[in-house]
Amino acid sequence: MEVRDRIIEEATRLFFKFGIRSVTMDDIAVGIGISKRTVYENFKDKTELVYTCMRVLMQKQEQKNQEVMSRSGNVIEILLTSMREGIKAINSISPLFFHDLKKYYPEIWKPLHEENQKKNYNQIYTxxxxxxxxxxxRKEIHVDIVSKLFYEQINLISDETIFPHDEYMFADVFQSMMINFIRGISTRKGIDLVDEMLA
Incomplete structure (x- = not known):
């Protein structure tokens, strides 16, 4: 693995564990046993490093989504597998990570969030x-409206004014939203499949 890739991997690991703000370029260098100067030779500053980490994360997520879709037998299997993968990811990331990203790096968060929003909307629509x-x-569902509702509910989960992190487990809220949402739009056949897969 190249030094640049090792820096991205270690930075992401530390950001996930401690949030972004408290992690220094020194911490990242020490974590992989290189000098701070080497980190700065690869990334001009922490902002560039955070942006690169986010880009790599989005690429990996896209690959994982494609893998889930290619090996799943039907749409409910795709959504429930994605839910389980999402819960695993949520449990491995400190809430500070998203808090810091939104508060201290809005110039990174906003465009990437909007890009992700479009991509996710298109995927859920499909x-x-x-x-x-x-x-x-159910064939009578309004696909455009339901796609937007789904995405907005995902956004709602991370709203601390509604679900404060000290009162709610992010993974529990996500799972409740996903299961209720899928069951709500499913036919009898779909509901039976959801229950069977969750049993």
């Missing part, structure tokens, strides 16, 4: 159409 064709989702 999955809803697929689910209707498979007879798993």
């Amino acid at each position: 999955q809803l159409r697929k689910g209707i064709n498979e007879g798993l989702f």
Whole structure:
């Protein structure tokens, strides 16, 4: 693995564990046994490093999504597998990571969040159409509205004014939202499949 990749990997690990603000370039250098100067030879500053880490994370997430879609037999399997993967990810990331990203790096968070929003909307729209064709989702649902509602509910989960981190487990809120959402738009056949997969 190249030095640059090792820096990205270690920075991401530390950011996930401690949040972004408290992690220094020194901490990252020490973590992989290189000099701070080497870190700065690869990244001009911490902002560039944070941006690169986010870009790499998004690429990995996209690859994982494609893998889940290619090995799943139907849309409900795709959504429940994505839910389980999402819970695993949530449990491995400190809430400070997203807090710091939004508060101290809005110039990174905002455009990447908007880009992700478009991508996720398109993906959920496609999955809803697929689910209707498979007879798993009700054909009378308004696909455009339901896609937007789904994405907005995902955003709502990370809203600390509604779900404070000291009162709610992020993973529990995410799971409740996903299961209720999928069951709510499913046909009888779809609901039976959800119950079977969750049993």
